[in-house]
Amino acid sequence: MTICKLCKQEKPLIKKSHIIPDFLHKELYDQKHYIKKFNAKSFRLGITRISKIPTGEYEGGMLCKECDGEKLGKYETYLGKILSNSDMPEEQKPICKKIRNGNGVEFMEIRNIDYKLLKLGLLTILWRSGISTRKTFQEVKLGPYEEKIRKMLIEENPSNDNEIELVVLSWRNDRKMATDIIGQPRLHKTNGKIYYSIIINGYIILYFLSKNSIDNKFKSFRLKEDNTLSIVNLPQGYGMEFLLNYTGALT
Incomplete structure (x- = not known):
């Protein structure tokens, strides 16, 4: 037995823990339960062949059964x-309203969303990515935030909405864009902010860990303690450009 990375107790650890929950891959699976793997750089070069893998990425020896499941x-x-x-x-049920601001x-x-469950659910994915040793998640180096998020998860305490701010963007309104994509977690550095x-699946989750790292243009859209979230739609036709930039295919 070794130490579970979440509860910090000595317990048997499971052999297969998905970094990104398997059910979030459901739009990616074909009839034979294979995932369509998208390579942006190949797509830009006109190579449209899609490779297939049997499941999402997982890793063993990290979590006990109780913490994982x-x-x-x-x-x-x-x-x-x-x-x-x-x-x-x-x-x-969430109450949704489409709005265009000034x-x-x-x-x-x-x-009518559950701020606590949604925030901790989104943080779970980032935290799992941070503790993983797999190459796909190599850009996620949380430093002191790894322990900070661990405590939030184990104590079921999402803290206030100014403490680790979360924003969600979407291209799901663009019918020309595929939504069956899960992207490698990326670290961004823009104007001195990390x-x-x-x-x-067509959503882009942004994690602003340190105070004042969130861009002011996103501040009003972030997940809030009043159980609201505003998902910003990318402009029509911008989704592929965003995806190619995101993956580094344009560099």
């Missing part, structure tokens, strides 16, 4: 319901 699973299940628009009890930014205002991003 129960503690983190609770957050991830709620996240999956929100991202996939699954059936939920009427009183728990600056021409189109976004989906979502109310943040992480992960692409999941």
